[in-house]
Amino acid sequence: MPMAQWQKSSFSTSGGNGDCLEVAALGAGTLRLRESDAPGTVLTLNPTALRSLLTLIRNRRLNAGR
Numbered sequence: 001m002p003m004a005q006w007q008k009s010s011f012s013t014s015g016g017n018g019d020c021l022e023v024a025a026l027g028a029g030t031l032r033l034r035e036s037d038a039p040g041t042v043l044t045l046n047p048t049a050l051r052s053l054l055t056l057i058r059n060r061r062l063n064a065g066r
Contacts, residue, residue: 004032 004024022039024032031050033043045053056062 006034008036 004026006022006024008020008022020036022034022036026032029046031045031047033045033050034041053062
């Protein structure tokens with residue numbers, strides 16, 4: 001996996017324990033997501049797939065663990 005410049009949301013450090021979702025862009029429309037407390041697990045997707053994932057989350061239509 002090429003080196004990625006991971007970015008955290010500015011909301012990550014306000015309260016809580018600092019765990020957050022990190023994102024990296026690797027050109028050619030490739031995005032990578034990972035959780036800061038499990039950096040070895042990386043989800044690779046394109047902008048369209050990320051948009052669909054965010055829509056599912058916003059509409060509470062994503063069933064975790066299924």
